């Protein structure tokens with residue numbers, strides 16, 4: 635089992651993203667046809683960017699839904715993807731434990747376990763036992779391929795949430811802003827927070843007019859809405 639490092643790669647984003655958001659928004663208020671505004675390129679890109687920044691600041695969010703980002707993600711746990719797929723305004727394609735055997739599965743070690751020698755030892759022993767049992771189950775179930783289905787689908791019940799997985803996710807800009815508000819917050823679980831921050835880094839670089847200043851809710855509110863019990867201290871609570 636190799637050391638697992640989270641890898642987040644931008645596969646694709648909508649082309650002409652700024653112009654797409656710009657014309658979608660202009661269509662709401664203009665007599666002109668968005669199709670002509672888009673192809674005629676009448677407005678300078680800098681001005682379009684300013685317009686888009688104002689859209690984001692004003693909370694007129696639906697034009698942002700026309701621009702999408704697709705990411706390939708690997709080196710994350712099933713515990714993370716279980717949380718990720720709760721976001722419904724998104725598309726997902728995840729590596730299947732039914733079609734892909736976990737012959738020598740990699741796993742994610744939480745930092746707190748990594749730092750604690752006794753906990754790490756216990757954790758690694760458990761992963762090793764699971765691997766052995768999983769492999770035995772594959773052998774025991776090997777003959778039992780009802781309807782062509784393989785033993786993987788039942789043997790995987792023994793696998794841990796720590797098992798490494800790979801997933802492709804597509805979100806539009808509005809959903810990404812929402813995702814960042816929840817998952818960049820210190821209150822979010824460490825692994826998905828790390829992922830969200832990596833995605834935010836990429837989005838901010840590719841489309842600063844939309845994503846500069848994005849992040850946990852407090853970044854736009856200027857105060858922490860989580861209450862005394864959950865605040866991280868970066869921003870004060872609402873006065």
Ligand SMILES: Cc1cc2nc3c(=O)[nH]c(=O)nc-3n(C[C@H](O)[C@H](O)[C@H](O)COP(=O)(O)OP(=O)(O)OC[C@H]3O[C@@H](n4cnc5c(N)ncnc54)[C@H](O)[C@@H]3O)c2cc1C
Pocket residue numbers: 720721722723809812816817821822823
């Ligand atoms: C810190 C934290 C702790 C959490 N703890 C738990 C937990 O203990 N247990 C648990 O089960 N989950 C938990 N969650 C998951 C959480 O409840 C949401 O399921 C998850 O964050 C997805 O958020 P969402 O529904 O807002 O987003 P999305 O599904 O991405 O939806 C985006 C927005 O679209 C709208 N929307 C989408 N679908 C509907 C719909 N059907 N009806 C109306 N509006 C809709 C809503 O406005 C929603 O906010 C936690 C999340 C966080 C960030």
